[in-house]
Amino acid sequence: MEKLKHFLTLFDRRSTLMVQADGHRYALMGERELDKGRLLYARWKAGEAQGPVVAVDASLFKAAIQRSAQVSLNGKVWVGEVGLEYREVEFAMPTIEPQVWVSRKELLASLEAVYEATSTDPTRAVFQGAQFEFSPTRLKLVASDGYVLAERTIPARGVLEGRAVIHREGLALMMKALKGVEEFEVGLGLKEGELGLKAGGLEMSFTRIEGEYPDYERVIPKPEEWQSTIEVYVPALVEALEALRPLFSRSSNQRVDVQAEEGVIHLEVDNEHGQAHRRVPCVVQGVMSFAINGQLFLERIQPVKGTGKLHFVDPKKPVLIEGGSYRGVVVPLRV
Amino acid sequence: MEKLKHFLTLFDRRSTLMVQADGHRYALMGERELDKGRLLYARWKAGEAQGPVVAVDASLFKAAIQRSAQVSLNGKVWVGEVGLEYREVEFAMPTIEPQVWVSRKELLASLEAVYEATSTDPTRAVFQGAQFEFSPTRLKLVASDGYVLAERTIPARGVLEGRAVIHREGLALMMKALKGVEEFEVGLGLKEGELGLKAGGLEMSFTRIEGEYPDYERVIPKPEEWQSTIEVYVPALVEALEALRPLFSRSSNQRVDVQAEEGVIHLEVDNEHGQAHRRVPCVVQGVMSFAINGQLFLERIQPVKGTGKLHFVDPKKPVLIEGGSYRGVVVPLRV
Incomplete structure (x- = not known):
């Protein structure tokens, strides 16, 4: 219940909360646009269930689940004795297998170290995000907005080479999620256009910003x-x-x-x-x-x-x- | 220091913070308009000092005094080692002698009971405030916005008869102030156009809204x-x-x-x-x-x-x- 509550903090006014429930189990899914009209998304999922996916009002769902963790679908989405209206939606959680494993605390520390160095200016392309640099045995995060630069490197287990730039709004969601799970290690993987994260029962996926950081070592x-x-x-x-x-x-x-x-x-x-x-x-x-x-x-x-x-x-x-x-x-x- | 900190919560973006300091002692004074352009004011004062009254930026003063309670005036308003720019102002705290004494906790309970029943509609005249009804041995507070009505009566020591309507923004400030002091009893007094309150070292004065509540008993x-x-x-x-x-x-x-x-x-x-x-x-x-x-x-x-x-x-x-x-x-x- 505590874990679930923290997971619910990922849902805010800008995200869609979706439920799948089959009478025995239920899964919660979320989707949020990271940048107005840029088609960058964060998607996440916790739990496993069968059946149609329906969207409900996130704040009503959050209020109701504080009082009862029983979730079922029957004419309405029932959370305990509260029945919420819903609409059916199409949603498929991207499958991205973890290729490297890193310490959750170290990844969180890297995200916290670089987050504020990203640019809030929507015209700054890749600088609106932090670059994940996967090399054998290490993961470096780097961010810059032209006035400041920040980078932090942590050990990684597994072999993955590549770079991915993730929007600052995605970094913020990732930090929220990592604070809410207890796993010692977090899995990360890259796929065409996406970065995936897996921590215990929680899966997340982030659309990458196209492009890479220019040579920043010279500054x-x-x-x-x-x-x-x-x-x-x-x-x-x-x-x-x-x-x-x-x-x-x-x-x-x-x-x-x-x-x-x-x-x-x-x-x-x-x-x-x-x-x-x-x-x-x-x-x-x-x-x-x-x-x-x-x-x-x-x-x-x-x-x-x-x-x-x-x-x-x-x-x-x-x-x-x-x-x-x-x-x-x-x-x-x-x- | 704790008391002072709480007193500082009375100062917000809409109020002026004023300082009087003579090297030995200092006094803090505040003034706030309760209603846009209606010439209703709350004024308050704590401490005693001599000399000119100067106004400083409230949020800077509040930040500085968290770290040092030393206040003096010398080219700048010095709060510990922080020197703040000021401007001289004219300010006179109205003198209103308490005529009745009531329990602080009971007065606070009455204010909390009636506050939300006041109207937020600026065209509703007296209904934007609560009416204080002083009668021998009792103080009744009453508020109504047309849809709801609330009243609460408490014992009063002293003799005062009269009615005064105080704007809801003034009630809110009064509640804040009463939560911050420890006195068992609070003194109240009426004067032409003003209601005064005294609790320990804190004095407050509120401009009354002209007029009285119509006969509300019939509802x-x-x-x-x-x-x-x-x-x-x-x-x-x-x-x-x-x-x-x-x-x-x-x-x-x-x-x-x-x-x-x-x-x-x-x-x-x-x-x-x-x-x-x-x-x-x-x-x-x-x-x-x-x-x-x-x-x-x-x-x-x-x-x-x-x-x-x-x-x-x-x-x-x-x-x-x-x-x-x-x-x-x-x-x-x-x-």
Whole structure:
């Protein structure tokens, strides 16, 4: 029942909830368009049953199933003693066999690390999604919107080579689903135009965005370019930026000035609404000084859960953040 | 600090936050228009200080004071290490001496009982507010929007006679404030055009809506008209209606059919979205059968926290709900 409840969070106003019920068992299916009119879909299914597939009002179904998990089809879709009107629909869940297996928690961490780096601009094609890069033994997720870049690599069991770009709305659904299941491992597979995911009794399928990311490695500063490097306990830096956020988020460019020298990162906001500053201890080799969009900076350091490194080239070049198998890049503000 | 935090919930996007600070102490003041362009205001103040009154951005102030309760004025309004820009304002908190004292919890219960019975229609004049009726030893609150009526009477200490109608937005602020203070008793007073409230260090003042409620007693069914009476444990009836709400709230008239006979109240919803029913045990004298707006019915029975009575005249006449010092009236649907 708890599992089912979480699965139900996948259904929102923009998705269709479908039921198949044969008196003994029932299956729930969902479909949602990811991008207006672009024919990108997410589809999902849990449970197994025979018979016609019917669509019901998702919010009424969710309300009714809170009180009774008995589902049957008989003139209406009956959920306990509540009978809901339905309409018959054509729906076939795509069959995509898993080809690689990854840790659910690691996949979730990768999705969370890259999600905010995707573009919300509908004209940005592949940049509206994150790229899944399958190579022998590894899965890398990468996302960029031109101002920031994020990538995270995790081990994979099985052999699959290929790339697939999945729309950010699909990534969000995938995160919701992965939070709701308990399986240790998740299966992934590629098929013409689709990425499939299987976690316990739940199957999902996502239409891929056509195309691939262009060469993004060139925007990541290389070690020979690094002028200075900070080593810092990132949660402390996150906390300091969170404290400044109410103020910097009020200005249009969300400017925060960052200076590091002699064991301290100094963060300062000074705009038309007021001023505030914070200090965070660090280990710094060299000095660095740049202005940055506080929100983008915060999003790019947050995936680092312990100690991380910031590599600095010059105030106009991207700043590189590294922590574990994660790398993030943010372009500073031109001031 | 906890008290202050709760006090800060009074400030929202529609209110002005003002600060007075003299280096030793500070006071916070708020002002909010209750109704667009009707010149009805709520004003409030906590703390005492000298010097000019300045207005600051409420959301920035609230964010900053979460981290430091140090407030001073020096070029900027300093909250800990955050300096906020300000503008000077003219503000005088009306002085209204309390004339009667009532229990905070009882006043809050009265406000909660009548709030939803006020009208949200800006053309309904006094019905947009609840009427405070002060008589020797008692305070009655009454509200009506034409379809429902609610009244609740509580003991009052002190002598004050008079009536004041306060806008529903003012009632909402009063409820927020009363939830945030710990005082056992609350002082109330009337003044030309204003109702004042005092609870510990917090003072509030509300512009009264001009006019008074017309004679509302005539819409309340009298004992000699009652054809049948139900005695029911109201929380069970509330629970049953809540279970039906997702379904009845989908239809435009929110219809629920209510039938009572032989120890059972039978509630049924049957509309274009589906059907559902619930039974609630009761003691019934006579029979009753009517159709009602489920949401209005729910709101009018909710103030009864234990056993209550429903008095029925005929399917077209108002239904009366009684419980303790509360009375509610709902007009059934014409079907």
